[in-house]
Amino acid sequence: MDKPHPTSETTGAAASVLALLDRSRHVLVAVFALLVSALLLHTLRGLLAELRLADVVAAVRATPPDALGWAVLATALSFAALSGYDHSALRYAGARVAYRIVAPTSFIAYALGNAIGVGVLTGGAVRMRLYAAAGVEAGLIARAIAFNAVAFGLGIAAVGAVALLWGADAVAPVLHVPALLLRLLAAAVLATVAGLLWLCARSGEYRLFGRVRITLPGFGLAAQQLLFSALDIVGAALVLWVLLPPGAVAFSVFLGFFSIAVLLGVISHVPGGMGVFEAVMLIALSGHVPAEQLAAALVLYRLIYFALPLLLALALLVGFELRQGTGAPVVRAAASLAPLGLAAFTLVVGVMLLLSGATPATDSATAWLAQYVPLSLVEASHFLGSIAGVLLLFVARGMLQRLDAAWWAGLLLALFALVLAIPKGIALSEAVMLTLLAAALALSRRQFTRKASLFAQPFSPGWLLAIAAILAASTALLFFAYRDVEYTHQLWWQFEFDGHAPRSLRAQVAVALVALLLATWRLFRPHAAAPPLPDAAALARAEAIVRQQPSAEAGLALVGDKALLFSKSQRAFVMFGRRARSWIALFDPVGPPEEWSELIWSFLEQARAAGCRAAFYQVRPQHLSLYLDAGLQLYKLGEYAYVPLPDFSLQGKSRAKLRHALSRAEREGLSCEIIPPGAAAAVLPALRAVSDAWLAEQQTAEKGFSLGSFDPAYLRRVPLALVRQHGEIIAFASLLTTKIGLEASVDLMRHRPGVPPGTMDFLFISLIRHFQAQGVQRFGLGMAPLAGMAEHPLASHWHRLGRLLYTRGERFYNFRGLRAFKEKFDPQWEPRYLAAPGGLTPLFVLADVAALIGGGLRGVIAK
Known part of the structure; x- marks a missing residue:
């Protein structure tokens, strides 16, 4: 009798649609982002025509210091509220975590997620790693993350509705919507939120559409989470509002526009909402604030609310790296996240170098360079600094993968660009950022241990899309900065201290060529051949x-x-x-x-x-963090049963059925024999007869992949358990053991038709006793698929689907019966997971697993 496994059937039109979505999801996201950007740029054309880079720079420098201070305080308020998000979300999920762990975890997670927001550079991996190190089960963390997502949506909807209700008259002309309609919409949103709070006050469980059960949080917890959400959004809005000229726009009006801009930025899937958020705010506030002052405020907002927390998060991660010797699990887990933070920071520094290369140096810096620095050094510094920037974009990917080569490349490029910062244009801010990057890399050396080629690593479509967007943005900035310079062919050959436009043009072409060469080399690099089956x-x-x-x-x-x-x-x-x-x-x-x-x-x-x-x-x-570090997501498959052998006994009321099975087997004349590896040759013909009879009775074929098949070469390599009745072999099992003797397990199991009832119980009891006598610590009974899936109201769709199949899928597979059989031995249950990319990929993986086990899709469908 083989260990049963669940099967998956994906056929017909549904499978085709899923496959198409899986293949094209990156393209769909990119197309949507491009459409949103194109529409916004079309609307912005008139406004941008009046904007000058020099005016924006002057407005940035003219920003009062007290406004900057208030913006920093508002940022602190927003991130403090975000830590409250996590604290209350964990409470709802049923996890108790000390605030001293929640605060740095949420700060690092939101700093990385806000600033970057692509792929593995998001807060989910941070939370999974640090909360798991604090002893929180992965399912609870996933529920907390889901609860946060719901709370954010409700919070921004509620805050935006209040703002619209208050400032509808000012917002209506910009949106070309009647103010009354905006107020009605806002009132409907607030009524919905109030209704949800009323339901929370009543507590209890509710059913949606007659099937989906939801247990709402208590009123206190729901109100607390809504308050944290409101504080977060108001704090983030205040950061930008205090940077605007005093009295330019009422905060209620501003808050409505801010909420809309944030939502569109999230929907666009652009990292950090970059460009989309700014475009919406420029359009919405163009009649309230001068364009150059609004653009300056947006630049400072990005620096204060996004870049500054990212720097602090990186400092925290490096600090954890220095404290790693304390032995605390959370400290070690946080230290291991340093490559993620450094990859984000490296990407930001690379962007900074590219944007710097596309813009002119100040007049004072140009005058100083003309007096003390040779022109050739200025030209070379500008040119090479931009190339260093684009190389850092590719190196950041290697840092995510903890490559030793990426660490060296990042450190050398940072030091190289640091040397170029002064002759490039006395770029002191660049020098500071490059110094911080080099120092952080030097302090985190031991986290980059993988000896692999840097540019041999594949780049995901999302990463390539992000690099393309960055290059497009730097090119657009180049044309924006020098649109007053008339283009001529002679520009390419002008080498002068004040020849900023030619210098930036040459650097941008070099950047494009380097990116093109790297992408082309990667494209035409031969694919690695798949390893063959082992000899x-x-x-x-x-x-x-x-x-x-x-x-x-x-x-x-x-x-x-x-x-x-x-x-x-x-x-x-x-x-x-x-x-x-x-x-x-x-x-x-x-x-x-x-x-x-x-x-x-x-x-x-x-x-x-x-x-x-x-x-x-x-x-x-035990090692889930390794898969999270590699950018995979975790999906529970079920639970594996282990019988602890040192304390196993047939005594007691709960083992009465096992004692009865053993007694009956002995009366039937059954005996069990264990033969060592290499001793199967003499009994192989008898085992073949048993196996063929079992397959014929079950009307099935040989399985594979996650269990053994009747292969003589395999059976000669492993121990075998033989069940005899009056000397004749009627059942057998292949055994999995190691020399260490920590655990043993059963694999292939077959029996003749018509064996005495309880024969397999007898086999298991005999094996447990055998390995117990040998000092083995535990005996594996195999998987109970879909067992132990979360029943929490915020459980993921994966867990809900698993619970549905487990409770309603008995006609397809004996889920409950299999677990009940294993429960007779009073085992300990250990969860098992699928580690795979997100999206629809797990569905295709499980379909392919089923095909591997069944020997093809026909084996899946047939039996």
């Missing part, structure tokens, strides 16, 4: 590794139906199956844990280089 030598090497590590399940590598990817030291490996565009690793890597991180990254990179998606199936909870 005898590879299987022997894998067997040696399996025997010297604790996981019994790793013995499935010896079946030979999965490819093996070995580490550089040959001390560890990943076993994986390939199906369609999926590379699916089975379990965690096998071998010393210190080699796992590099193996995980290598596996992901090779799969992406081959144009495939990569995932890890049935990973254990």
Whole structure:
């Protein structure tokens, strides 16, 4: 009897639509962002025609110091409210975390998420890492994140509605909507929020559409979260409002426009809402504030509310890195996030160098350079500084992957650009930022341990899109800054101290050429060939590794139906199956844990280089942070049952059924024999007869991937358990063990039709007793698919779907019966996860897993 596994069937038009969405989601997001940007730019054309870069710079310098101070205080208010978000969200999810952990975690998460907002550079990975280190289960963290998302939506809707209700007369002309309609809409939103609060005050459980159950938080917690949300949005709005000329626009009117701009920035999927937010505010406030003063305020807003917290977050991460020797789990987890923060900061510094290269130096700096610095050095510094900027954009990706080469490249480029900052144009602010980057990199050296090629790493579509957007923005800034300069061919060959436009043109062309060369080289670089199935030598090497590590399940590598990817030291490996565009690793890597991180990254990179998606199936909870670091998301698959052997006994009322099964088996003349590896040759014909009879009775074919098949070569490599009745073999099982003796497990199980009832119970009892006598600590009973899925009202769609299948899917698979069978042995349950990219990818991965197990889609559908 094989260990059963759930199957997934994805066919017909629905599968085609899902596949199309999966392939084109990046394109759809990009198209939407471009459409929004194009519409806003079309509306902005007239306004931008009146704007001059020199006027904006002058307005920035003219901003009063007290306005800057108030903006910093408002930023502190907003981020303090954000920490309250996390604290109350964790309480709702059922997790208790000290505020001394919540405060830095939320600050780092929001600083990175606000400033960057792309892919893995978001707050979700930070929360997962730090709250998990504080002992919070991954499902609870996911619920807290979901609760925060809902609270943010309600909060910005409520604050925006109040502002519209108050300032509808001023907002209506800009939106070309009657003020009465805006007030009615605002009143409807506020009534909805009030209705939700009333329901929270009544508490209890509610059903939506007759099926979905939702347990609302209590009134106090709901009101608290709404208050934090309002404080966050008001604080963020105050940052920009205090930077505007005093009395230019009433705060109620401003708050309405601000809320709309934030929402459009979120919907656009542009990182940090960059460009979209500014465009909306410029359009909305053009009749209230002079364009150059509004543009200056927007620049300072980005620096104070986005860049300053990012710097402080990086300082916190570096501080945690320096304190890593304290041994505290949260400190170690925070220190391991330093590459994420450094990647974000490197990206910001690269953008800064590109924008600096597209704009002219000040008149005073130009005069000083003309007096003391050779022209050739000024030209070379400007040219090379821009190239360093575009290279940093690519290096930042390598930092995310903790590459040793990325660390060296980032440090050398930062120092190189630092040397160029003064002759480039006395760029003191650049010098400060580059110094901070170099110092942070120097202090975080031990986090970059992966020895791999920097530019051999694949770049995701999202990252390439972000780089393209940055280059487009720097080019647009170049033309905006020098639109008063008449273009002639002679501009390219003008080398003068005040020849800013020619200098920037040459630098921008160099940037475009470098980016094009890197992208072209990466495009035409040959794909890595997929590893073949292992030969005898590879299987022997894998067997040696399996025997010297604790996981019994790793013995499935010896079946030979999965490819093996070995580490550089040959001390560890990943076993994986390939199906369609999926590379699916089975379990965690096998071998010393210190080699796992590099193996995980290598596996992901090779799969992406081959144009495939990569995932890890049935990973254990002890090392989930490694998959989060690699940018994967976690999806619970079910729970695995382990019987603790030292204390196992058949005594007691709860074990009465097991004692009865054992007694009946003995009366039926059953006996159990364990034969060691290599001793199967004599009994293989009898085992073949049992296996063929079982397959015929079940009307199924051999399975694979996550369980063994009847392969004589495999059965010779592992121990076997034989159940005899009066000397005749009627059932057998292959066993998975290691030399360490920490755990043992059962794999392939087959029996003849018509065996005595309780035969398999007898087999399990015999195996448990055998391994208990050998001093093994635990015995694996296998997975209970979809067991233990969260029932919380804020559980993810994944958990809700799992619960629905578990409770209503008995006609397709015996979910509850399988768990009930394992419960007879009073096991300990350990969650198992799928680590995979987000979006629709997990659905395709599970469909491919089912096909791998069933030997193809026909095996999935047939049985």
